[in-house]
Amino acid sequence: MTSSPLSAKRTVAAVIPAAGRGVRLGPGAPKAMRPLGGVPMLVHAVRAMIHARSVSLVVVVAPADAVADVRSLLGNHGLPEAKDIRIVAGGDTRQESVRLGLAALPEDVDVVLVHDAARPLVPVEMVDAVAAAVRDGAPAVVPGLPLVDTVKRIDPGTDFVTGTPERALLRAVQTPQGFDRATLAKAHATITQDVTDDAGMVEQLGIQVLVVPGHEEAFKVTRPLDLILAEAVLARRRASDVF
Ligand code: CTP
Ligand code: MG
Numbered sequence: 001m002t003s004s005p006l007s008a009k010r011t012v013a014a015v016i017p018a019a020g021r022g023v024r025l026g027p028g029a030p031k032a033m034r035p036l037g038g039v040p041m042l043v044h045a046v047r048a049m050i051h052a053r054s055v056s057l058v059v060v061v062a063p064a065d066a067v068a069d070v071r072s073l074l075g076n077h078g079l080p081e082a083k084d085i086r087i088v089a090g091g092d093t094r095q096e097s098v099r100l101g102l103a104a105l106p107e108d109v110d111v112v113l114v115h116d117a118a119r120p121l122v123p124v125e126m127v128d129a130v131a132a133a134v135r136d137g138a139p140a141v142v143p144g145l146p147l148v149d150t151v152k153r154i155d156p157g158t159d160f161v162t163g164t165p166e167r168a169l170l171r172a173v174q175t176p177q178g179f180d181r182a183t184l185a186k187a188h189a190t191i192t193q194d195v196t197d198d199a200g201m202v203e204q205l206g207i208q209v210l211v212v213p214g215h216e217e218a219f220k221v222t223r224p225l226d227l228i229l230a231e232a233v234l235a236r237r238r239a240s241d242v243f
């Protein structure tokens with residue numbers, strides 16, 4: 001199916017939740033501000049969104065006590081001025097931070113990509129592919145990868161295994177997750193239960209979520225070992241001069 005002229009015109013914004021502390025990474029600055037190849041993780045994530053052709057506006061959701069720091073940080077890293085970058089203060093949970101980011105979007109935005117600052121190395125092509133799938137009519141799109149490990153369901157009280165979901169039917173999902181704006185806004189206005197991703201809220205509305213191919217380099221920097229991996233990926237990119 002090709003996009004209709006109407007869908008091709010839809011304006012895409014990226015919301016980047018970056019207000020987490022990064023507790024699992026260990027003591028230090030808020031995770032988004034920690035360096036990767038000498039540049040804060042958040043700057044990598046903003047660059048990936050800005051360089052995606054489909055994205056015309058970026059909203060960064062910063063730690064509430066670091067809005068001014070984030071503003072000067074982004075100003076200092078020579079980001080292209082052609083695209084609008086807004087910075088707002090985040091909340092206590094990721095869900096709350098995304099909600100605050102959505103509230104800062106201008107009226108004319110009709111597709112929203114939500115992308116974790118903690119996934120600094122997401123390939124630009126993957127960002128555009130998620131946006132394209134939403135523009136082509138899917139109300140919610142998530143990039144996902146097959147699992148390498150077998151997953152067990154357990155009884156949290158006893159740690160005994162209660163089941164083994166068929167691995168071939170599982171996907172580990174990443175960001176950016178892309179949404180028709182009205183769908184995501186409705187999800188955030190309706191669902192109060194705690195979720196770990198935005199698509200989970202849309203699922204609870206009974207709306208179908210499409211999985212498109214994810215990418216190994218879109219992994220989330222969560223624990224110290226992930227930082228080592230991210231540094232290695234970045235060094236390899238720099239050596240081969242690929243953005
Ligand atoms: N996030 C946010 N606001 C919060 C919590 C998280 O904007 N109150 C963002 C993080 O900055 C990150 C993304 O959501 O970009 C994914 O969250 P996660 O990887 O869990 O990051 P942290 O919450 O910072 O890490 P941790 O859970 O280890 O503290
Ligand atoms: Mg967290």
